[in-house]
Amino acid sequence: MSDLDWNQINTFLAVADTGSLVAAARSLRMTQPALGRQISMLEEKLGSSLFIRGRSGMKLTETGLALVDEARAVKNEVDRFLLKAAGHDERISGTVRITASRVVSIYILPAMLARLKQAEPAIEIELVPDNAVANLIARDADIAIRMVRPLQNDLIATKITEIPLGAYAHQSYIARRGRPETIDDLKHHDVIGYDREDRMLVAMRELGIPAERSFFSIRTDDEVAAWEMVKAGAGIGFAQQHLAADAPGIVRVVPDLPIPTLPVWLTAHQDLRTSRRIRRVMDFLTEELKALAARI
Structure with missing residues (x-):
């Protein structure tokens, strides 16, 4: 047992955490066959099966369940060891x-x-x-x-700093729908906001704006997609002020809207x-x- 390989323990944990060879291989940036071989070699060294292979994925056996917490403790110690070593690295490369x-x-x-x-x-x-x-x-x-x-x-x-935010629309949207001047005006516009994420709604309610999910007629949890839709003229969205300053055709609306930094x-x-x-x-x-x- 003295030849136990740390990489095999790490592989065991990845499969236990993801429940799948495919997902574990992706997280470790390994090929699935290589990962499967690591598991097989570990099981051979231990003399026990660690997983039950099935259509639904990889399920821990009783032995696997008994060892997973110990393996995680080993991983934590290895992580701390590597952090200590990295902290004393004198190279700029x-x-x-x-x-x-x-x-x-x-x-x-x-x-x-x-x-x-x-x-x-x-x-x-x-x-x-x-x-x-x-x-x-x-x-x-x-x-x-x-x-x-x-x-x-x-x-x-x-x-490091605080970045100011603002509400913005593309000139093409304003030409089509008009320019909102007040918070109440936003109710009559296409506002771009989150889908399942509720951070923006919570922030608006804290500002005294009784907004619900339906307040946003265009919804996405991807902030990059939301900003690109603003730039495309799809509606009014919220962004960091420096992004808006660098984007052609973008105009700030409702400048008095009290958005936290x-x-x-x-x-x-x-x-x-x-x-x-x-x-x-x-x-x-x-x-x-x-x-x-x-x-x-």
Whole structure:
């Protein structure tokens, strides 16, 4: 048993968590046959079956159920070991994995990361556009840019700036439907908002606007799609002011609408503070995001 392979334990956990070889292979960026071989080799070493294979996926056996918590504890210790090691990495070369919302990843970060590559060509960048909060402890990402303060333990989070928001429409929409001047005017317009996500409705109710889901005649939970619909003239939407300033034909409407600003938090695991590579990227992004806020 002394030749137990950590990769096989990690594979076992991925299959246990996803319930599928296909999903686990996707999450680990492996091929399904390679992942299946890892599971088979682990089962051979342990002398027990870990999963029941069926049409509905991979179901843990009694042995698998008994071992999954122990395997997770091993994974947590390995993750912490790797974080400690990364924190003492003195190189300015290597990979930095950054996660941010789709809006930030698509509209804000590309120009910043282009400048970063010019300044630090030896740093390899992995960008993960994702609105879900990444697990920085498990190294799903090294650095996260978020619009809410992370609540995970062992994280360092710095509030970089506040980005103002506004309500906007394309000139083609205004020419067709007119320009709303008050909050009440919005009731007679095509407003673009969230579908299942209720953050915008909650914020509007806090501002004294008794909005329901039907207030939005066009609904999507993808903020990039929503902004593109605004630019296409489909309706009135909400966006960061600097995005609107850079978009041809976009006009601000109801400028007195009291929309709260959007905080920007830069986050990493505290064990990475001593990594020169991570520190360099965090410092670079801090200056870039502050510069962005300064020009709004």
